[in-house]
Amino acid sequence: MKRVVSVSLGASSGDFTRNMVLNGSSIEVSRVGCNGDMELAAATIEKLDGNVDAIGLGGIDIYLRVGGEQYIIGDGLRLAQHATVSPVVDGSGLKETLERTTVKTMLRNGDVHPGSKVLMVSALDRFGMAEALVDAGCDCKFGDLIFNMKIDYPLTTLDELKDLARKYRSRLLTVPFRMLYPTGSAQNERAGDTKYAHYFHEADIVAGDRHLILRHMPQEMHGKIILTNTTRPETVTELKSAGVRTLVTTTPDLDGVSGGTNLMEAAVVALTEKPLADITREDYVEWCERLSWQGEKHVLN
Amino acid sequence: MSTNEELSHSLRTFADDCNGNEKLRVMNRDWNRIIHIHADDTQADYTLTSNDGTVVYSEGAPPTCDLRVSATCEILTQVFYGEVSPNEPYNEGTLRVDGSEDDVLRLDFITAMLWEE
Numbered sequence: 001m002k003r004v005v006s007v008s009l010g011a012s013s014g015d016f017t018r019n020m021v022l023n024g025s026s027i028e029v030s031r032v033g034c035n036g037d038m039e040l041a042a043a044t045i046e047k048l049d050g051n052v053d054a055i056g057l058g059g060i061d062i063y064l065r066v067g068g069e070q071y072i073i074g075d076g077l078r079l080a081q082h083a084t085v086s087p088v089v090d091g092s093g094l095k096e097t098l099e100r101t102t103v104k105t106m107l108r109n110g111d112v113h114p115g116s117k118v119l120m121v122s123a124l125d126r127f128g129m130a131e132a133l134v135d136a137g138c139d140c141k142f143g144d145l146i147f148n149m150k151i152d153y154p155l156t157t158l159d160e161l162k163d164l165a166r167k168y169r170s171r172l173l174t175v176p177f178r179m180l181y182p183t184g185s186a187q188n189e190r191a192g193d194t195k196y197a198h199y200f201h202e203a204d205i206v207a208g209d210r211h212l213i214l215r216h217m218p219q220e221m222h223g224k225i226i227l228t229n230t231t232r233p234e235t236v237t238e239l240k241s242a243g244v245r246t247l248v249t250t251t252p253d254l255d256g257v258s259g260g261t262n263l264m265e266a267a268v269v270a271l272t273e274k275p276l277a278d279i280t281r282e283d284y285v286e287w288c289e290r291l292s293w294q295g296e297k298h299v300l301n
Numbered sequence: 302m303s304t305n306e307e308l309s310h311s312l313r314t315f316a317d318d319c320n321g322n323e324k325l326r327v328m329n330r331d332w333n334r335i336i337h338i339h340a341d342d343t344q345a346d347y348t349l350t351s352n353d354g355t356v357v358y359s360e361g362a363p364p365t366c367d368l369r370v371s372a373t374c375e376i377l378t379q380v381f382y383g384e385v386s387p388n389e390p391y392n393e394g395t396l397r398v399d400g401s402e403d404d405v406l407r408l409d410f411i412t413a414m415l416w417e418e
Binding site for chain 2 (some may be wrong): 145149150151152153166167168169170171174175179
């Protein structure tokens with residue numbers, strides 16, 4: 001049996017282990033949350049190294065892939081380097097594939113249309129989704145500066161995003177990741193202020209990272225469409241209570257759990273049995289089709 | 302070896318660069334902070350005040366501050382002229398920035414937006 005593990009900086013309360021059959025192969029997938037503790041995450045990776053077929057890194061990226069460039073997140077790379085035998089992935093390869101496809105499906109279904117007002121809470125970590133939304137003709141506001149850096153300045157073009165990534169690239173190597181993105185218990189905190197509520201109110205669609213959306217969204221989200229990644233039952237309940245009309249997830253439900261793209265990518269890496277460096281974007285597309293992995297739409301209200 | 306005059310000039314240049322960057326002015330319109338610059342070797346003190354998106358330079362230490370930036374006159378001059386990324390001396394421990402994490406992050410962000418290609 002193949003075995004893949006997601007080592008996450010998120011809370012351990014979301015941990016799970018499932019045995020599943022993917023493309024005829026038995027595979028054990030599990031998640032180990034490290035509650036934002038980088039040292040624990042590093043130790044966990046070291047312990048798993050060589051004993052599992054692939055490791056996913058959750059709650060942190062190793063790379064930002066923006067406009068054809070790849071920028072390193074220092075903390076993410078340093079964590080990944082604690083494994084020397086098992087491949088470590090952050091889900092960015094699969095995320096790119098799944099999120100573009102999901103936006104295209106939304107366009108076909110009429111959930112997205114030219115002129116849709118979109119608030120994407122952060123786009124540098126999912127540039128593929130940002131590009132797909134812009135290509136669909138959406139009127140986008142990208143909240144990377146607002147929600148990651150507390151700078152009240154929405155970016156509105158892909159070029160601005162590319163410019164930000166390029167200028168900030170050396171800082172990405174050294175700035176502690178927790179200063180840019182909530183880790184551990186901070187993921188469950190709610191900002192509780194109304195400073196940025198108007199960005200949510202103005203949008204038809206709120207897209208991007210689940211933690212950032214939940215952290216900053218106002219209590220009233222009546223009629224909105226949410227496009228986000230991994231979604232757990234408690235998240236669905238929270239969004240439903242806020243009045244969200246439709247939830248579109250970029251990843252499918254896997255046997256009752258929402259594994260996250262890092263875990264799914266680790267599973268693909270294990271199944272392909274190819275060296276990580278040889279796995280292409282086309283491979284991810286092919287495997288997503290083979291496994292029928294696609295986004296899901298949930299009508300909540 | 303930089304002099305106090307050169308440091309003073311670099312700080313004025315930094316303030317001018319900030320004020321001449323329309324995007325930065327908008328980004329910083331709600332970042333009202335007092336920044337104390339202290340040269341450890343020459344004991345010179347300066348103040349940069351960010352208010353409503355405008356940065357104002359003045360000589361001397363402020364009565365209170367939100368951020369305190371200290372290093373040798375030489376390093377401070379290089380940093381505020383944009384000749385050296387603050388990251389470098391900061392990581393080496395030769396540049397100290399005392400303040401809240403958010404403010405330290407913001408000041409570093411400003412320098413990245415001004416000078417990084």
